[in-house]
Amino acid sequence: MKKLIANLPQVGAVEWISVRSEKRGEVRELDKVEVTEDKGLTGDHYAGRSKKRQVTLIQKEHLDAVAGMLGRSAVDPGLTRRNIVVSGINLLALKDRQFRIGEVILEMTGLCHPCSRMEENLGPGGYNAMRGHGGITARVIEGGLIRKGDPVKVN
Numbered sequence: 001m002k003k004l005i006a007n008l009p010q011v012g013a014v015e016w017i018s019v020r021s022e023k024r025g026e027v028r029e030l031d032k033v034e035v036t037e038d039k040g041l042t043g044d045h046y047a048g049r050s051k052k053r054q055v056t057l058i059q060k061e062h063l064d065a066v067a068g069m070l071g072r073s074a075v076d077p078g079l080t081r082r083n084i085v086v087s088g089i090n091l092l093a094l095k096d097r098q099f100r101i102g103e104v105i106l107e108m109t110g111l112c113h114p115c116s117r118m119e120e121n122l123g124p125g126g127y128n129a130m131r132g133h134g135g136i137t138a139r140v141i142e143g144g145l146i147r148k149g150d151p152v153k154v155n
Contacts, residue, residue, distance in 0.1 A: 010090070017032065033146050035140055058082040059087065060085050
């Protein structure tokens, strides 16, 4: 089993990046973001508040699944309030691992469960559609820049 878990040859890609300057604030989409070990994402309201939740990530494939459950063609990533959307790699396979996004090294710290805002943002059933599809939280091991299109891979 350990051998199977260790085998993760897929390389994903950053599809979308955002920060929020304040709690419940407007999501601001970015082409790139600076990431530091002590603060996390520059300009994000979580910056420096929590070492376990410095970055939130969600899979594009899960956004597609949520859209399907809600009878939509797509879900705007900003509605999920996550920092980074990736595609092509299973984020849950990063459990207990460090991974690289562009110049930055992150370590998964847990699951990013949906909150009541999902019902507000996605409409009736939004919370339940996001259950099991909310993504992950991560802490910063090594800072740098993350850009749209950067590869996402096990470090």
